[in-house]
Amino acid sequence: MSLPIHLRSxxxxxxxxxxxxxxxxxxxxxxxxxxxxxxxxxxxTTATMLMAAAMSLNLLLGFTGQISLGHSAxxxxxxxxxAIGVTRWGWSPFVTLPVAFAVAFVVGVLVSLPALxxxxxxxxxxxxxxxxxxxxxxxWPKIEWLTNGSRGLDKTGFKFNxxxxxxxxxxxxPWGNLRGQNVKPFYFWVGVSIVALVYLVxxxxxxxxxxxxxxxxxxxxTAAAVMGVNLAVTKGIVFGLSAAMCALPGxxxxxxxxxxxxxSALLTVAGSITFLVIMVVGxxxxxxxxxxxxxxxxxxIERTSDWSDPNxxxxxxxxxxxxxxxxxxxxxxxxxxxxxxxxxxxGIVGLWHKAVATVVAVVPRPAGTASxxxxxxxxxxS
Amino acid sequence: xxxxxxRGLTAGYGPLKVLEGIDLEVNEGEIVVMLGANGAGxxxxxxxxxxxxxxxxxxxxxxxxxxKVGPDAIVRAGIAQVPQGRGTFPELSVEDNLRAGAYVxxxxxxxxxxxxxxWFELFPRLAERRSQRAxxxxxxxxxxxxxxxxxxxxxxxxxxxxxxxGLAPMITQExxxxxxxxxxxxxxxxxxxxxxxxxxxxxxxxxYLLETGRIVAxxxxxxxxxxxxxxxxxxxF
Numbered sequence: 001m002s003l004p005i006h007l008r009s010x011x012x013x014x015x016x017x018x019x020x021x022x023x024x025x026x027x028x029x030x031x032x033x034x035x036x037x038x039x040x041x042x043x044x045t046t047a048t049m050l051m052a053a054a055m056s057l058n059l060l061l062g063f064t065g066q067i068s069l070g071h072s073a074x075x076x077x078x079x080x081x082x083a084i085g086v087t088r089w090g091w092s093p094f095v096t097l098p099v100a101f102a103v104a105f106v107v108g109v110l111v112s113l114p115a116l117x118x119x120x121x122x123x124x125x126x127x128x129x130x131x132x133x134x135x136x137x138x139x140w141p142k143i144e145w146l147t148n149g150s151r152g153l154d155k156t157g158f159k160f161n162x163x164x165x166x167x168x169x170x171x172x173x174p175w176g177n178l179r180g181q182n183v184k185p186f187y188f189w190v191g192v193s194i195v196a197l198v199y200l201v202x203x204x205x206x207x208x209x210x211x212x213x214x215x216x217x218x219x220x221x222t223a224a225a226v227m228g229v230n231l232a233v234t235k236g237i238v239f240g241l242s243a244a245m246c247a248l249p250g251x252x253x254x255x256x257x258x259x260x261x262x263x264s265a266l267l268t269v270a271g272s273i274t275f276l277v278i279m280v281v282g283x284x285x286x287x288x289x290x291x292x293x294x295x296x297x298x299x300x301i302e303r304t305s306d307w308s309d310p311n312x313x314x315x316x317x318x319x320x321x322x323x324x325x326x327x328x329x330x331x332x333x334x335x336x337x338x339x340x341x342x343x344x345x346x347g348i349v350g351l352w353h354k355a356v357a358t359v360v361a362v363v364p365r366p367a368g369t370a371s372x373x374x375x376x377x378x379x380x381x382s
Numbered sequence: 383x384x385x386x387x388x389r390g391l392t393a394g395y396g397p398l399k400v401l402e403g404i405d406l407e408v409n410e411g412e413i414v415v416m417l418g419a420n421g422a423g424x425x426x427x428x429x430x431x432x433x434x435x436x437x438x439x440x441x442x443x444x445x446x447x448x449x450k451v452g453p454d455a456i457v458r459a460g461i462a463q464v465p466q467g468r469g470t471f472p473e474l475s476v477e478d479n480l481r482a483g484a485y486v487x488x489x490x491x492x493x494x495x496x497x498x499x500x501w502f503e504l505f506p507r508l509a510e511r512r513s514q515r516a517x518x519x520x521x522x523x524x525x526x527x528x529x530x531x532x533x534x535x536x537x538x539x540x541x542x543x544x545x546x547x548g549l550a551p552m553i554t555q556e557x558x559x560x561x562x563x564x565x566x567x568x569x570x571x572x573x574x575x576x577x578x579x580x581x582x583x584x585x586x587x588x589x590y591l592l593e594t595g596r597i598v599a600x601x602x603x604x605x606x607x608x609x610x611x612x613x614x615x616x617x618x619f
Contacts, residue, residue: 215474219471220470222429224471
């Protein structure tokens with residue numbers, strides 16, 4: 001059989017591939033907390049946070065074409081809503097997740113107001129200002145009674161209690177517990193749940209009537225308007241949702257680390273850039289892109305975190321990085337970004353599609369010919 | 383019967399005033415063609431009618447004043463626009479482009495699908511490419527798609543902004559025949575702006591001449607064609 005192999009779209013093979021992929025995903029998710037090392041579980045938990053943040057940005061930028069460099073502020077709203085709720089008012093940390101969602105939604109809608117009138121680089125600047133202002137705002141002396149200024153807040157995490165249930169399943173416990181031992185799997189599952197929730201929201205929107213209107217706004221906003229899409233309302237909702245979903249991993253971050261400071265990396269503009277780059281490397285405008293981007297990013301960072309000492313660098317690449325006296329992780333990722341933009345402008349997902357297309361061609365099925373396999377794909381005219 | 387009318391329609395972009403008060407009318411079942419050179423204000427007229435730019439004047443559709451109404455409500459009222467250029471959404475499939483055109487409809491996906499099938503029947507070339515990206519279509523096919531998409535909102539008045547732009551004369555002719563057919567078979571009223579006077583004049587019930595934001599002449603296609611000075615200036619023969 002010659003390449004590419006022709007598959008009929010919607011037929012059994014693609015269905016089987018989906019089930020297989022879902023099974024593999026579940027297997028990997030169960031393997032990580034039960035067999036992985038503590039540091040692997042930590043890495044994966046951080047990756048889920050980056051995934052959720054990059055996915056929320058993807059809904060706004062990848063699908064709707066509205067750039068935001070202020071998502072670190074939405075992440076920070078999640079962090080601080082949780083920290084303040086737990087330390088000042090004694091809320092249970094998990095109660096703060098929906099509160100953070102709501103607060104960030106409101107702020108997101110407010111930020112969308114200028115976005116109705118400006119686009120492109122001007123919108124980038126307005127949202128950049130938001131990203132820059134957030135840490136400064138938290139440190140503002142007049143609200144120090146709430147945020148504790150630049151000293152940050154601590155004891156924002158979950159208070160473990162011996163009386164908490166362990167949720168064992170026939171003596172098997174992949175979830176961890178909240179008794180103070182084996183809590184890493186627990187945070188991992190919270191992270192996975194947030195990613196699953198954000199994924200389902202994004203998927204639900206993208207595959208719906210609203211999703212088509214978002215792509216319409218991105219591709220041709222005048223045409224979208226004359227088609228009856230209310231640009232103001234649609235952009236407002238998407239901005240709000242994107243901000244709200246970005247606050248969820250922020251909230252988890254405060255619960256997990258137990259301390260928050262206004263200058264930690266993801267709360268500053270560097271965080272916005274990180275989300276943006278993860279989204280672009282993974283594949284913007286694709287549902288799985290940010291997931292892959294976050295995994296690749298976090299593993300590069302972890303793998304190279306001790307490379308500031310040349311003795312820790314594997315022999316083969318030592319000459320490349322031994323001159324550096326800081327961990328070169330973000331540099332390597334930046335290089336990967338440049339190479340990807342050159343070879344695969346649609347990120348890892350685009351690269352995957354390209355690779356698949358050389359092996360398998362999915363033949364579209366014309367209307368009303370369900371049982372007939374067409375011999376040739378219709379070629380586009382240009 | 384008058385379907386659409388504008389009296390003293392002015393519009394522009396910020397401080398720049400493009401339309402300096404034009405009077406315009408489309409009767410039910412008519413194809414009205416507005417001719418004008420580059421910069422005359424043709425596209426601005428279209429945008430003003432659709433409500434995507436600020437406009438002033440007395441604008442009525444089907445007896446209702448729509449001057450203060452937003453673009454989405456105008457589409458719901460029954461005015462659809464085929465925007466200038468390749469007004470499709472290149473990353474959506476042909477079928478999803480049509481589905482996007484039904485954005486304002488609330489009569490369920492069954493009725494929308496029925497309309498999609500109906501337009502696929504009328505535009506068989508689009509049916510062949512239904513699951514392809516719209517961006518991969520040829521220029522003529524994209525223009526057909528843009529028209530079909532506008533029809534998905536079930537308009538009574540179709541605004542076509544220079545559909546012939548960048549198309550070969552043969553394709554333009556085919557496109558205009560399609561518009562005539564929609565007018566005849568579906569009772570669709572059409573307001574079409576064009577630079578390409580020769581082809582457009584043939585199907586026009588009435589013609590307006592637009593010059594730097596003002597209407598300088600109007601009449602039936604025969605009247606306009608018979609006027610020597612107009613013919614020399616606009617039709618070039």
